[in-house]
Amino acid sequence: MNKQQPVVLVLAAGRGQRFRGGGHKLMQALQGSTVLGTTLRNAQGTGLRVMAVCSKDVAAVAREHLDASDVIVMPERNAAGAALPWGLGHSIAAGVTASGDAAGWLIWPGDMPFVRAQTGLAVAEAMQNYPIAFAQYKWRRGHPVGFNAELFSELMNLTGDEGAKRLLSRYPAQGIELNDAGILQDVDTLEDLRRMRAEAETAAGKES
Numbered sequence: 001m002n003k004q005q006p007v008v009l010v011l012a013a014g015r016g017q018r019f020r021g022g023g024h025k026l027m028q029a030l031q032g033s034t035v036l037g038t039t040l041r042n043a044q045g046t047g048l049r050v051m052a053v054c055s056k057d058v059a060a061v062a063r064e065h066l067d068a069s070d071v072i073v074m075p076e077r078n079a080a081g082a083a084l085p086w087g088l089g090h091s092i093a094a095g096v097t098a099s100g101d102a103a104g105w106l107i108w109p110g111d112m113p114f115v116r117a118q119t120g121l122a123v124a125e126a127m128q129n130y131p132i133a134f135a136q137y138k139w140r141r142g143h144p145v146g147f148n149a150e151l152f153s154e155l156m157n158l159t160g161d162e163g164a165k166r167l168l169s170r171y172p173a174q175g176i177e178l179n180d181a182g183i184l185q186d187v188d189t190l191e192d193l194r195r196m197r198a199e200a201e202t203a204a205g206k207e208s
Contacts (some may be wrong), residue, residue, distance in 0.1 A: 003048070004101065004102065004103045005048055005102070005103055005105050005124070005176070006102055006104040006105060006106055006124045006127060006146060006148075007046060007049045007050070007095075007099045007102040007104075007105055007106070008043045008046060008048050008049065008050045008051070008105075008106045008120060008144070009051055009052075009053060009091075009095035009096070009099075009105050009106065009107055009108065009138075010036075010039055010040055010043055010050060010051070010052045010053070010054075010062075010108050010110050011052075011053050011054075011088065011091045011092070011095075011107065011108070011109050011110055012026055012036055012039075012052055012053065012054035012055065012058050012062065012109075012111075013053055013074045013086060013090075013108030013126055014055075014088070014111075015055075015090045017158050018188045018189055018202060019187070019188065019189060019190065019193075020189070020190055021189075021190035021193060024057050024058060025055070025111060025187050025188075025193070026058045026061070026110050026111060026187075027058060027061065027118055028187070028193055030193070030196060030197060030200065031113070031200050032186035035079055035110070035111060035113050035187050035193070035195065036052075036054075036058055036061050036062065036110045036111075036113075036196050037061055037064065037065060038113035039108065039109075039110050039111070039112060039113040039115070039164075040052065040061075040062065040065040040066065040110075041065065041179050041204065042114075042115060042116065042117050042120075043108055043115075043117070043120065044065065044115065044117075045116075045117030045120075046106075046117045046120040046121050046123075046124070047049075047121075048106070048120070048124065049070070049099070049102075050062055050065075050066060050070065051066070051070045051071070051072065051095055051099060052065075052070065052071050052072065052095065052097045052110070053072045053074065053091040053092075053094050054071065054072070054073060054074070054075070054110070054145060055073070055074060056076065057143075058071050058110075059071055059073045062134055072094050072095060072098055074086050074090070074091060074094065074206065076124070081116045082125045087160045087161035087163075088156070088160075088161050088162065088163035089160045089161065089162060089163050089164070090159055090160075092105075092107060092155055092158050093155060093156050093157065093158045093159070093164055096152065096155040096156045097156045100152060100156075102149065103127075103148065103149050104124070104127045104146055104147055104148035104149050104204065105146065105147050105155065106120055106123060106124055106127075106144040106145070106146045107143065107145045107146070107147070107163070107164065108143055108144040109143055109186060111186045111188070112143055112185060112186045112187075112189040113180065113187070113196070114181075114182030114185050114196065114199075115135070115142075115143060115180065115182045115183055116180050117142065118180075119135050119144070119178050119180045119182070119183060120144055121176055122135070123135050123144050123145070123146045123176055124146060126146065126174055126176050127146040127147070127148045128148075129174070130148070130172055130173065130174040131147065131148055131150055131151055131171040131173070132145065132146065132147055132148075132156055132167065132168060132171050132172065132173035132174070133145075133146045133152070133173065133174045133175075133176055134168075134173060134174075134175055134176065135161075135175075135176055135178050135180065135183040136148065136175040136176060136177050136178070137177070137178060137179070137180055137181050137184055139175075140184060141175060142184045143183055144183075145164070145168075147164065147167065150169065151167060154167055155167075156179070157189055171186030
């Protein structure tokens, strides 16, 4: 890889409104940590710089794993006290702006704790040859999605809830087929969390 490497942006500023399990979904226990903690641990396994763009509700967990300078807390209200309508696009833009000298960015949702570190590295490597690269499993697109540095201006101007979807339709994107079902698994509901916990217990039993 290039001397200047991509940065992993773990996005954790969403409200998780579909989760009805009591408390913030990213703070739920998983694999001896939390959902967000497990995601950050796997992201750090890439050896790349990891930054978290998060809400204040989960900032303390992010700081347990990352340097304070690598934790970007999205403000909830403006100077007048009005709620700010941050979306996924705003979070990506904030992370990209804060790491503008990177060779690119891997977008890794904080509620996807089962993505393997090797998957992140495979996508990062593909970014050397394509403006956009993404992980796929059985031909289904998942995360992380990587954007190389030539898309800096586009990324730093993102807004709204669609994130970077429009860029996928405007620039050549390469899917990287990987044997990692975790790229499709996120925690949206309590049922998702229960299923992940069961899978983690099964995997731990096989290793013991």
